[in-house]
Amino acid sequence: DAKTTQPPSMDCAEGRAANLPCNHSTISGNEYVYWYRQIHSQGPQYITHGLKNNETNEMASLIITEDRKSSTLILPHATLRDTAVYYCIVVAASNTGKLIFGQGTTLQVKP
Amino acid sequence: EAGVAQSPRYKIIEKRQSVAFWCNPISGHATLYWYQQILGQGPKLLIQFQNNGVVDDSQLPKDRFSAERLKGVDSTLKIQPAKLEDSAVYLCASSLVAGWGINEQFFGPGTRLTVL
Numbered sequence: 001d002a003k004t005t006q007p008p009s010m011d012c013a014e015g016r017a018a019n020l021p022c023n024h025s026t027i028s029g030n031e032y033v034y035w036y037r038q039i040h041s042q043g044p045q046y047i048t049h050g051l052k053n054n055e056t057n058e059m060a061s062l063i064i065t066e067d068r069k070s071s072t073l074i075l076p077h078a079t080l081r082d083t084a085v086y087y088c089i090v091v092a093a094s095n096t097g098k099l100i101f102g103q104g105t106t107l108q109v110k111p
Numbered sequence: 112e113a114g115v116a117q118s119p120r121y122k123i124i125e126k127r128q129s130v131a132f133w134c135n136p137i138s139g140h141a142t143l144y145w146y147q148q149i150l151g152q153g154p155k156l157l158i159q160f161q162n163n164g165v166v167d168d169s170q171l172p173k174d175r176f177s178a179e180r181l182k183g184v185d186s187t188l189k190i191q192p193a194k195l196e197d198s199a200v201y202l203c204a205s206s207l208v209a210g211w212g213i214n215e216q217f218f219g220p221g222t223r224l225t226v227l
Contacts, residue, residue, distance in 0.1 A: 043115075044218050097208075098156050100156075101152075
């Protein structure tokens with residue numbers, strides 16, 4: 001599975017959009033981009049995933065560049081409860097389901 | 112819908128002792144995962160079950176760790192004997208299916224193990 005690179009930490013003001021970048025320059029055609037987050041003292045939580053097209057759900061929007069080498073997870077109106085570690089993970093379509101977590105980005109939402 | 116249940120939530124043992132963790136996945140989920148999360152790191156997969164068969168245990172330290180999933184539902188993870196470096200949070204996750212881009216895993220709250 002392709003490796004991802006994320007900034008170790010980011011700050012965001014409450015109510016503003018949080019834009020979390022992820023670089024996956026070695027991604028191949030059959031690999032998906034998944035995002036999970038982990039709030040302190042809880043297990044990781046699935047947010048969204050995509051292959052080529054942008055995806056939006058009630059939690060966030062996922063924007064994947066046309067060349068698929070990078071993506072951005074957007075939390076449109078961040079709240080204090082969005083403070084968490086966000087993981088960007090690339091998963092092959094033929095994968096057994098195994099998730100390989102990196103260090104992720106620690107997002108701190110400030111009042 | 113009930114989530115993934117784990118017990119105990121916390122466990123403190125001395126090195127060389129044994130310990131066991133229990134996981135009850137979401138009803139109907141065929142795939143079950145055990146992850147180890149050391150402080151400051153992302154979770155690392157230890158073992159994956161599909162129903163009651165092992166799919167991947169390449170990262171499981173088999174000299175001291177064992178896991179089973181009887182009847183394809185509940186699972187237990189055991190460490191015997193424990194070492195100081197086993198101090199971590201042990202996370203259980205389950206998913207409806209695995210592979211082919213469908214990979215929404217549901218995680219339990221984890222068991223925090225401290226080895227003294």
